[in-house]
Amino acid sequence: MACRAAILISGSGTNLQAFIDRVAAGALDLDLRLVFSNRPAAFGLERARQAGIPTACIEHGEFEDRESFDRAVADVLDEFDPDLIVLAGFMRILSPWFVGHYEGKILNIHPALLPKYPGLNTHRRVLEAGDKWHGSTVHFVTEELDGGPRILQGRLRVCDGETAEQLQHRVQAVEHRIYPEAAGLVASGRAVYRDGEALIDGQPASDPIVQTFD
Numbered sequence: 001m002a003c004r005a006a007i008l009i010s011g012s013g014t015n016l017q018a019f020i021d022r023v024a025a026g027a028l029d030l031d032l033r034l035v036f037s038n039r040p041a042a043f044g045l046e047r048a049r050q051a052g053i054p055t056a057c058i059e060h061g062e063f064e065d066r067e068s069f070d071r072a073v074a075d076v077l078d079e080f081d082p083d084l085i086v087l088a089g090f091m092r093i094l095s096p097w098f099v100g101h102y103e104g105k106i107l108n109i110h111p112a113l114l115p116k117y118p119g120l121n122t123h124r125r126v127l128e129a130g131d132k133w134h135g136s137t138v139h140f141v142t143e144e145l146d147g148g149p150r151i152l153q154g155r156l157r158v159c160d161g162e163t164a165e166q167l168q169h170r171v172q173a174v175e176h177r178i179y180p181e182a183a184g185l186v187a188s189g190r191a192v193y194r195d196g197e198a199l200i201d202g203q204p205a206s207d208p209i210v211q212t213f214d
Contacts, residue, residue, distance in 0.1 A: 002031040003187035006082040008090035009072075011043020013075065015088035015109065019183070020051045020177035027041035028180050030187055038092060054080070059182050060092060070098035086183060087141065096143050104193030106141035107186065109179050111171050113137060113153055118146035123164040123171065127194040134158050134167060136175045137208065139191045150200035150208035151191050152182040176212050 035048035063069035087108040110203035112122040114137040135155035142148040154174035184190035198205045
């Protein structure tokens with residue numbers, strides 16, 4: 001039986017589209033049960049509807065604190081019984097309660113070669129530092145922001161003279177390739193979260209799988 005997945009978004013859903021396309025092509029064995037957003041105008045919800053995936057939306061501004069919102073989200077998610085929760089541009093910091101409720105089931109993608117450059121403005125920071133390599137990292141989510149065990153990284157060389165916006169577009173193209181692949185590793189049981197670390201093919205993974213792109 002295919003791994004049941006819920007995808008959480010806040011915006012246009014380009015990573016969501018990568019999942020939809022990969023599943024439709026038979027290249028990813030996921031049962032996309034739900035696309036959830038905290039923003040009703042998120043275009044990703046329309047992408048989901050066009051693909052025949054159920055959608056749900058709860059606006060976070062209606063709640064007095066982060067955990068109360070997260071509990072309301074979990075009430076919706078649990079109706080669909082997900083094995084995997086994919087954060088695809090979900091612009092919310094998750095509460096410790098939510099992370100604990102779905103321990104080992106949440107994936108995130110961050111536009112940097114973690115542990116370098118957690119947080120925001122990664123493309124600009126990479127250029128300012130003069131780094132030769134940049135990319136994106138798929139990791140299990142823990143309470144530490146952008147600090148969970150890493151599964152897969154896609155990297156590319158930084159081009160001389162490119163802008164942060166140009167670099168961002170190139171990194172996004174990498175994300176669309178590695179995020180479904182990493183989710184597939186988890187869905188198949190090849191990558192698992194155990195006792196605060198990632199195991200890949202049964203072995204502790206102190207370093208992620210690294211793929212290099214042009």
